Amino acid sequence: MQNKAHGIRIAAAVVVILATISYLAVTGVQANKSYYVTIQELQGLGDKAYTRHLRVAGNVAPGSIERSGTNATFVLLENDKTVRVSYKGVEPPPDTFKDNAQALAVGTYGRDGVFHATQLQAKCASKYAPAPGAKPGMQSTAPASSGTATM
Amino acid sequence: MHGDKRMKLLRGFLILLTLGLLGYGFYQAIYVAPTEATMGDVQRIFYYHVPSAMVSFLFFFASFVGSIIYLATRRNHPSRALAADALALASAEVGVVFCTVVLITGPLWARPVWGIWWTWDARLTTTMVLWLVYVSYLLLRRFAAGPQMQTLAAVLAIFGYVDVPIVYMSTRWWRTQHPAPVIGGGDGSGLAPSMATALWWNVLAWLAWGILIMVVRYAVERRRQRVEQHAALRALESSLEVAL
Known part of the structure; x- marks a missing residue:
């Protein structure tokens, strides 16, 4: 008996969680069609x-x-x-x-x-490029410049 | 006991491999990868943020598979079901750790480059929901017990996994603050080759770390299951003695 009541309570919790998630998902989707x-x-x-x-x-x-x-x-x-x-x-x-x-x-x-x-x-753009003339490890891409590095 | 020794050796090897990979990944991310042109050094968070997201998806997938196997075998192969359940739990825990890292490194990166810590765009919101789903999974497992809990937890893990592809697709489906995928994002996306190298080393390193933790956690859970079974058996035996 005890066990059964326990199970029902957990089931109710799961239902509440899933309902909340779907509610958030649906309203979120509507709002985010127009994030900007x-x-x-x-x-x-x-x-x-x-x-x-x-x-x-x-x-x-x-x-x-x-x-x-x-x-x-x-x-x-x-x-x-x-x-x-x-x-x-x-x-x-x-x-x-x-x-x-x-x-x-x-x-x-x-x-x-x-x-x-x-x-x-x-x-931010999703294209990452090395900064010109910066940092170590750039041997291949940057002509070793002694000029002032921006950024 | 021979098997135990072999396991220990294997585990030691895995630990050394993981530490080596993590060290090399760190070296790649901090010293080898070039500074990014527009964001500067803060972009190096990328080498932790993105691998964590990828690896968390993998572990949530393992949890999803474990949960399906548990549900499919719990009636006819109880011992196999228990192993699958332990796998589901161990992977979900590791997945939550990585998802937490994603949710911490994200705002740390967003603040300097976007000017805000957080915004409720589709990517960030669905990721937060993903974290909540698996945290509630772990809470359920912690505060309830027995096969009923395991069944419910498996169902939750399976439903919860639905959010993973949504998180992944969110930047393609909707307008978001979060940038489109850098890898496989089509035109206008991409990564300098030296950055890609650093990224993949870190993916490998964190994957190794995750597997290591997962394997240990799985072993602990299996042991806990055995102890529980022994205790149940003993209780049954003693109740029989009383009856006799």
Whole structure:
């Protein structure tokens, strides 16, 4: 008897766990279809674009970054579409945030056409290449340079 | 006892091999692999993060197979079923260790290169769910006992394994913060050959370490099962004596 009740309790626990997991999976999938929007999608959203909290993705237009303290303004680029981003946050942008880097700006789209970001996230490429002229072990790839190594 | 001695020798050899591989993997990752162009030295976490993920998938697979064998043989071949159950448990434990390493090295890497510790994108969320599934598997095994628990645990391990391919495919199916796979990710992905070398040495090293721990853990579990059976047998015998 004791054993049976025990088994039922465990079965109930397993059911709860599996139900929670599937719930998380289903809602997660829905939310993650739109983990971020592209600039084209942002501009095609119409009125909805101004009322929602969004993540917008693009490449940082070279030379467009203007920093002041921890804040920065810059232009995100996607093919021929651009959006100006004004970032105001407590933390400075990550080190990987620079010209041509892929970035995600988190915030709201203003009616002034500027995206007001409260958070910046860099998105990393999945192509890893050796830094030019850095570190040991690069005998084969780098011409031993005595010049200053960046990064 | 002859077999015991051989096992000990084999285990000693495995330990030495593992330590050698781990040392060489470390040397490759830290001293040989070139510094990455955009991320810098922090990218070296890659040589631990990715092998841990790969190896955890392998051990969860072993647990999945062990659980299936347990369910298939528990009625007709109880002794084989017990061995499969021990395999499922030992592999799940090692898998959880590696999955934990993935979840620790990930944020450590994300913070400097993404600017955030964590985000609820598909890859990170499904990985967290995977960890929770196998932790609940281990909790179930710890706080319940008997063949019923083993059956339920096996079912949980089999259902839980479904999440592994989801984790793997998540960066291909959905937009994620996490980058697309570096290996086999198609255009725009790839790894310098010297980096690939360091990666595979570390995969091999951590796989060897995982197998070593798993083998030891399996032996301990088998011994525990024998002790349990002896105790059960003795209890049965003594109850018979009382009856007589």
